[in-house]
Amino acid sequence: MSLTKTTVVDQITVTEYGVVLYREATRIMEDGNELSKTYHRSSLTPEQDLTGVPDSVKAICNTAWTDEVKSAYRAMIEANQAKLGA
Amino acid sequence: MAVPYVFANATSAIPLSNLDNNFSTPITIGNVAIQLGNTATTLGNVTMANVTITSVSSPITVTQGGTGNSSAFTANAVVYAPTTSTLATGSALTFNGTNLSTTGTMQVGTTLGVGAATPSASGSGITFPATQSASSNVNTLDDYETGTWTPTLVPGGTGFTSITYDADTQAKYVKIGKNVFVQGSIRTLAIVIGSPTGILTVGNFPFTMSTSSQGGNGTSAYSSLSIAYASSWGGSNVPAGLLTVSGSTIGYLTTRATSNGDFAYASSSNVATGAYQNTLYFAGCYISAN
Numbered sequence: 001m002s003l004t005k006t007t008v009v010d011q012i013t014v015t016e017y018g019v020v021l022y023r024e025a026t027r028i029m030e031d032g033n034e035l036s037k038t039y040h041r042s043s044l045t046p047e048q049d050l051t052g053v054p055d056s057v058k059a060i061c062n063t064a065w066t067d068e069v070k071s072a073y074r075a076m077i078e079a080n081q082a083k084l085g086a
Numbered sequence: 087m088a089v090p091y092v093f094a095n096a097t098s099a100i101p102l103s104n105l106d107n108n109f110s111t112p113i114t115i116g117n118v119a120i121q122l123g124n125t126a127t128t129l130g131n132v133t134m135a136n137v138t139i140t141s142v143s144s145p146i147t148v149t150q151g152g153t154g155n156s157s158a159f160t161a162n163a164v165v166y167a168p169t170t171s172t173l174a175t176g177s178a179l180t181f182n183g184t185n186l187s188t189t190g191t192m193q194v195g196t197t198l199g200v201g202a203a204t205p206s207a208s209g210s211g212i213t214f215p216a217t218q219s220a221s222s223n224v225n226t227l228d229d230y231e232t233g234t235w236t237p238t239l240v241p242g243g244t245g246f247t248s249i250t251y252d253a254d255t256q257a258k259y260v261k262i263g264k265n266v267f268v269q270g271s272i273r274t275l276a277i278v279i280g281s282p283t284g285i286l287t288v289g290n291f292p293f294t295m296s297t298s299s300q301g302g303n304g305t306s307a308y309s310s311l312s313i314a315y316a317s318s319w320g321g322s323n324v325p326a327g328l329l330t331v332s333g334s335t336i337g338y339l340t341t342r343a344t345s346n347g348d349f350a351y352a353s354s355s356n357v358a359t360g361a362y363q364n365t366l367y368f369a370g371c372y373i374s375a376n
Contacts, residue, residue: 011217015294017333023233025216039233041259041292043334049245073333077242080332081285084351 004029009054017076018046018069022057046073220376229376231261235292237270239364241354242284242338250275252362259292261374266293269369275361282354288327288337288366293374295335311337311370318365320358329372337370 011023021043028035044050046065050058167173173181179188199205201215218229237257239249257270268291288311297307311327322341326349329337340349341356357364 013294015334019294019334021292021294021334039231041233041235043290043292045289045333076333077284080330081242084285084328084330084338 017073020044046070238289240289241282244283247278247280272366274364277359286352291335295331296375309372315367318363321356
């Protein structure tokens with residue numbers, strides 16, 4: 001009987017404004033059979049620091065966050081805050 | 087020597103030389119004459135009891151040969167009706183090769199998997215696919231997921247130079263269909279403020295908010311981030327939060343203005359920079375995009 005614990009990024013989504021949402025699945029396995037699974041979700045906004053982010057997610061961020069996407073995201077945030085009267 | 091047609095009555099061995107002559111007359115099983123040798127024969131009106139079929143190497147088929155349900159068969163109250171290709175027990179349960187339906191109740195012993203989901207081996211319930219298969223039908227529940235996420239405290243524009251969190255900074259989520267419930271806590275250990283801009287927010291929400299959520303007008307949406315407890319802030323405390331769409335989901339923190347009771351948006355001037363400061367216990371609910 002051997003128990004193993006693995007954590008993998010099993011889902012990555014990129015939204016219209018370049019926000020990257022990803023899910024990490026942690027599985028406890030016994031002899032190849034899954035005993036339990038838990039999820040941890042995170043989201044990253046354009047230009048956010050990627051320290052500690054899994055490599056597969058970094059690659060998506062670096063591809064998705066073009067200068068146009070970054071500008072569009074900043075403009076959207078500013079417009080959103082202006083709309084809220086902030 | 088005459089060979090008896092009823093084999094059980096034979097009292098002595100039957101010479102092979104006599105078989106050809108005697109078996110030139112077909113025997114009858116049910117109402118069908120059986121031809122010997124290699125001639126294919128169809129049986130009819132035959133009732134068999136305690137029959138065991140072994141070493142079946144290919145599917146057993148039932149082919150409709152007459153009209154109506156002439157080739158229907160019944161086993162343990164399960165009726166196969168070839169004209170409608172349905173399998174039924176009594177009048178309640180039917181199976182047409184694709185859909186299993188009942189006019190009564192249905193019980194599953196432990197778990198039921200939908201879509202590509204393998205039914206969970208633990209507990210009793212419905213197992214949804216790990217990746218949602220969204221339905222456009224307004225009466226269809228198409229997703230369920232629970233998990234954790236790590237809330238962050240970030241200015242809406244330029245961020246802090248650095249921020250570190252206490253281990254109590256953690257949160258959970260439950261997604262039922264499009265409804266996302268979140269609850270969690272934030273507490274900071276140290277903040278180097280720098281030159282931040284924008285409204286102070288809670289970030290890193292697990293799902294994107296729908297632009298058509300309640301309070302929305304089609305291009306934006308608003309929901310509530312309830313602050314159950316807030317303490318050890320640097321400026322005015324933050325008694326409430328506003329969830330809205332911002333590329334995904336963002337929670338704008340607010341303070342209460344003293345002049346007329348209106349809420350005002352919090353900023354970096356509201357945070358404290360010391361250890362174990364800026365405590366928030368919160369909960370919220372919003373409608374996700376999927």
